Amino acid sequence: MPKTVITVDDSMSIRETVKMILASAGYQVLTAEDGVKGLQICQQQKADLILSDLNMPNMDGTTLIAKLRTLPQYRFTPILMLTTESQEEKKLAGKKAGATGWIVKPFDPAKLLAVVQKVCPPSP
Amino acid sequence: MNFEEIQRRSREVFRQEATDLLIELEAALLALESDVANEDAINRVFRAMHTLKGSGATSGFADLSDFVHHVEDVYNAAREGRLRLDSRMIDLTLKITDAVTRYLDAPAADAGAVLAAAQDTLTALRTCLPKRSTETVASVAPAPGPTGWKIRFQPEPNFFQSGSDPALFLDDLRTLGPCDIRAVTAGLPALAAMDPELSYLAWEIDLATPVAQSAVRDVFTFVTDECKLELSPHAAAPVVNGIVPQRWLCEFTTTADMLAAPGLLETLWLDLGKLGSYQIRQSPPAIEGKKSPGLWRFELETSSGVEAIRDTFAFMMHADLKISPISAAAGIDLSLTEPAAPAIAPVRAATSEQRETPAPSAAPAIQRQQDETLRVSSRKLDHLVNLVGELVILRSQLHDACGLLPEIPVALQGVAEGLQRLTSELRDVVLDVRMMPIGDTFNKFQRLTRDMSRELGKEVDLVIHGADTEMDKTVLDQLADPLVHLVRNCLDHGLEPAAQRVAAGKSPRGTLRLSAEQKGDRVWLCVADDGRGLSAAKIRAKAIDRGLLAATATPSEAELFQMIFLPGFSTAEVVSKVSGRGVGLDVVKKRIEQLRGTVELTSRPGQGTEIRLSLPLTLAIIEGLMVGVDGDRYIMPLSAARETIEITRAQRTAGNGRNIVALRGELVPYLRLRDLFGFGSESPDVERVVIIEFEDKRVGLVVDEVLGNHQTVLKSLGWLSQRVKIFSGSTVLGNGRAALIFDIAGLVDFAHSQQGAALGLEV
Numbered sequence: 001m002p003k004t005v006i007t008v009d010d011s012m013s014i015r016e017t018v019k020m021i022l023a024s025a026g027y028q029v030l031t032a033e034d035g036v037k038g039l040q041i042c043q044q045q046k047a048d049l050i051l052s053d054l055n056m057p058n059m060d061g062t063t064l065i066a067k068l069r070t071l072p073q074y075r076f077t078p079i080l081m082l083t084t085e086s087q088e089e090k091k092l093a094g095k096k097a098g099a100t101g102w103i104v105k106p107f108d109p110a111k112l113l114a115v116v117q118k119v120c121p122p123s124p
Numbered sequence: 125m126n127f128e129e130i131q132r133r134s135r136e137v138f139r140q141e142a143t144d145l146l147i148e149l150e151a152a153l154l155a156l157e158s159d160v161a162n163e164d165a166i167n168r169v170f171r172a173m174h175t176l177k178g179s180g181a182t183s184g185f186a187d188l189s190d191f192v193h194h195v196e197d198v199y200n201a202a203r204e205g206r207l208r209l210d211s212r213m214i215d216l217t218l219k220i221t222d223a224v225t226r227y228l229d230a231p232a233a234d235a236g237a238v239l240a241a242a243q244d245t246l247t248a249l250r251t252c253l254p255k256r257s258t259e260t261v262a263s264v265a266p267a268p269g270p271t272g273w274k275i276r277f278q279p280e281p282n283f284f285q286s287g288s289d290p291a292l293f294l295d296d297l298r299t300l301g302p303c304d305i306r307a308v309t310a311g312l313p314a315l316a317a318m319d320p321e322l323s324y325l326a327w328e329i330d331l332a333t334p335v336a337q338s339a340v341r342d343v344f345t346f347v348t349d350e351c352k353l354e355l356s357p358h359a360a361a362p363v364v365n366g367i368v369p370q371r372w373l374c375e376f377t378t379t380a381d382m383l384a385a386p387g388l389l390e391t392l393w394l395d396l397g398k399l400g401s402y403q404i405r406q407s408p409p410a411i412e413g414k415k416s417p418g419l420w421r422f423e424l425e426t427s428s429g430v431e432a433i434r435d436t437f438a439f440m441m442h443a444d445l446k447i448s449p450i451s452a453a454a455g456i457d458l459s460l461t462e463p464a465a466p467a468i469a470p471v472r473a474a475t476s477e478q479r480e481t482p483a484p485s486a487a488p489a490i491q492r493q494q495d496e497t498l499r500v501s502s503r504k505l506d507h508l509v510n511l512v513g514e515l516v517i518l519r520s521q522l523h524d525a526c527g528l529l530p531e532i533p534v535a536l537q538g539v540a541e542g543l544q545r546l547t548s549e550l551r552d553v554v555l556d557v558r559m560m561p562i563g564d565t566f567n568k569f570q571r572l573t574r575d576m577s578r579e580l581g582k583e584v585d586l587v588i589h590g591a592d593t594e595m596d597k598t599v600l601d602q603l604a605d606p607l608v609h610l611v612r613n614c615l616d617h618g619l620e621p622a623a624q625r626v627a628a629g630k631s632p633r634g635t636l637r638l639s640a641e642q643k644g645d646r647v648w649l650c651v652a653d654d655g656r657g658l659s660a661a662k663i664r665a666k667a668i669d670r671g672l673l674a675a676t677a678t679p680s681e682a683e684l685f686q687m688i689f690l691p692g693f694s695t696a697e698v699v700s701k702v703s704g705r706g707v708g709l710d711v712v713k714k715r716i717e718q719l720r721g722t723v724e725l726t727s728r729p730g731q732g733t734e735i736r737l738s739l740p741l742t743l744a745i746i747e748g749l750m751v752g753v754d755g756d757r758y759i760m761p762l763s764a765a766r767e768t769i770e771i772t773r774a775q776r777t778a779g780n781g782r783n784i785v786a787l788r789g790e791l792v793p794y795l796r797l798r799d800l801f802g803f804g805s806e807s808p809d810v811e812r813v814v815i816i817e818f819e820d821k822r823v824g825l826v827v828d829e830v831l832g833n834h835q836t837v838l839k840s841l842g843w844l845s846q847r848v849k850i851f852s853g854s855t856v857l858g859n860g861r862a863a864l865i866f867d868i869a870g871l872v873d874f875a876h877s878q879q880g881a882a883l884g885l886e887v
Binding site: 010011012013014016017020021024055057069075076077078079083084092095096098099100101102105106107108109110111118119 | 126127130131133134137138140141144171174175177178179180181182183186189284285286287288289292295321345346349385386387388390391439
């Protein structure tokens with residue numbers, strides 16, 4: 001069973017790029033374009049890792065993370081913020097909501113993959 | 125898929141996304157222009173710029189990302205209430221979005237130049253930003269570099285609940301240098317008292333590394349608040365596994381390819397920073413603020429070996445890396461070697477200016493709901509439509525084949541009927557997929573109206589109705605140009621300057637109305653203004669002047685108005701650079717007719733002009749009337765046919781060579797297709813005249829027989845027949861034979877030019 005990564009971002013190109021990078025390394029990748037849809041997908045299918053943007057319409061990343069942490073199946077799942085936010089406050093708010101860490105956009109494909117493989121090692 | 129392929133695909137997706145973002149940006153900016161305090165619009169602009177920046181950089185458009193980054197700053201300031209927008213700033217931003225559009229359209233080699241050309245506009249916008257406090261944190265000279273650190277890392281009990289794993293941090297520490305790690309198990313309770321979800325362990329680590337304290341703390345950035353971290357420098361290098369830090373002089377060369385890869389260099393410095401501390405001794409000069417290829421030279425002190433250094437260059441295959449050891453005697457002062465902050469460091473330390481910025485509250489959810497959509501290339505859709513067309517033809521063939529059987533088995537009957545129903549439904553669904561709301565096309569006129577009304581010094585409100593009316597994408601695409609022309613004409617010629625309007629007792633602001641409405645299988649579009657209206661007298665004078673009308677002729681007002689659609693006619697007294705020199709309305713009319721549409725115009729002096737276009741919902745399917753001439757089948761658009769009457773040979777010959785038939789007291793000219801096509805065979809005694817309505821006039825088409833309604837999938841004739849104007853396409857009939865489809869306008873034109881005069885046809 002490949003590991004499942006759910007990536008939530010309002011930018012289509014980010015979603016697609018992340019999907020291509022991780023899929024090429026054998027992850028199963030699901031995408032959502034805002035927090036509301038992200039939460040829906042996460043409830044339908046258990047993810048092994050969640051990558052979420054912070055600044056999104058309808059439901060922002062911080063709210064999504066907080067909501068996910070209240071779900072029993074996501075209490076210990078790594079959640080990385082994938083964000084251009086350079087402001088420390090935003091990241092700390094995300095951290096406080098329960099994020100595991102963050103990756104700053106723009107990211108290098110190899111770098112992103114390395115981080116993902118670290119926090120969510122692919123199935124052997 | 126390798127990273128190169130991913131990068132290429134990522135660029136493609138970004139281009140699509142950017143196109144959407146630019147449309148969104150323009151709409152939001154125009155909304156802002158009418159209300160500079162519109163928070164929703166400010167947020168929309170900010171978000172679009174934010175996405176252009178972030179996604180652009182990730183997809184390999186680093187220069188674009190840098191460019192729009194500054195615009196994002198401006199709108200972020202506006203969002204946070206630090207800056208009041210004004211119309212000039214919005215104007216500048218619109219110009220910048222134009223530059224971005226040009227950038228995306230430009231070939232890769234010219235793209236940089238496009239942004240460079242817009243640099244002044246960007247600078248002008250940036251100067252609007254409020255000055256930040258220039259206070260900076262006094263740079264504290266870093267303490268002399270230690271040779272190692274003694275670390276105690278104790279996760280808080282709830283550490284696991286943020287999805288963290290202590291082992292990851294210990295792994296990260298190992299990248300800084302050789303480590304000796306010991307678990308402290310003193311906190312572990314008795315098994316019975318242990319909560320498996322809590323963390324009880326701590327770790328003590330001896331790390332041999334010359335890196336600064338901050339670099340060690342960076343490893344724990346994600347969990348600063350979730351652990352106790354104690355650091356103390358080792359006086360002497362801890363001997364871990366017997367490896368002592370060593371200094372290296374490294375050289376490598378960057379190529380243009382490497383610079384094109386986003387974040388490659390930044391990643392390199394980041395990775396090198398993890399190996400130890402480095403100091404850049406030489407770097408290629410930056411040209412116009414951009415990195416250029418060339419030689420880099422740096423010194424690195426690390427306890428990792430040469431192999432670890434080489435590993436960091438794994439992504440830079442052609443960097444021509446050279447590494448040589450530096451003897452301790454060379455004496456480089458490492459205390460000055462804080463690594464330069466890499467642009468994409470995973471953690472950016474909060475600077476003083478970021479701290480003084482209040483964190484904006486969670487961005488309000490923007491109302492713009494996006495439907496769940498999937499992008500499909502229109503080429504694939506065309507192919508699908510074609511296939512469905514073939515299926516429809518095949519179904520007709522089955523139908524005809526069944527007709528040949530003496531008796532149709534009941535089972536076959538059921539299958540044929542089922543197939544009939546399914547193909548009809550399939551065809552409708554496929555055609556529906558091609559339907560797009562006209563709103564996107566209409567919205568483009570917001571900008572055009574704004575720019576043109578400024579240029580012309582007029583005040584104009586654009587009012588849009590029926591934006592969600594859907595039309596076939598092909599029709600929409602071909603409609604854009606004619607619409608631009610009509611809108612320009614309204615703005616330029618139709619609407620008066622404010623002073624003239626006030627003098628005429630009207631509001632100084634003119635109104636331009638764009639509307640769309642579906643009626644049956646046609647869409648009616650209307651471009652209307654409340655301007656000065658057409659002047660019949662002026663048109664008449666001009667038409668006579670241009671030799672388009674005899675001085676003695678007495679056409680009706682409506683006929684005079686139609687003359688503005690004639691080639692070479694322009695009513696504007698001054699030829700304006702905006703709407704050109706009268707090469708317009710005739711072209712508009714031609715284009716609309718090519719789309720099987722019609723153009724109507726009504727105008728009232730002093731009250732305005734309205735141009736109404738009627739267009740088919742789709743071009744792929746035609747409701748046709750099948751007729752037969754000399755054994756061949758032809759199809760004419762059913763929408764043009766009004767009625768059919770009979771004509772006997774005796775009636776024809778009684779016309780005395782004038783092809784005219786009486787229809788309820790009205791004389792209608794007719795065209796005999798047999799004559800037109802030069803068919804020599806004997807015509808039937810009684811022929812049929814299909815009365816079609818064309819340009820408000822009735823014309824009869826004489827055929828041998830009328831065979832009834834026929835819904836047809838239109839197939840283009842291909843480039844070989846592109847000069848054939850009398851047929852708009854062809855279709856394949858159930859019996860496998862082809863039938864040509866008349867283009868009514870082309871047919872009448874042709875008749876007129878070839879033999880219309882001889883036939884006495886006046887159209």
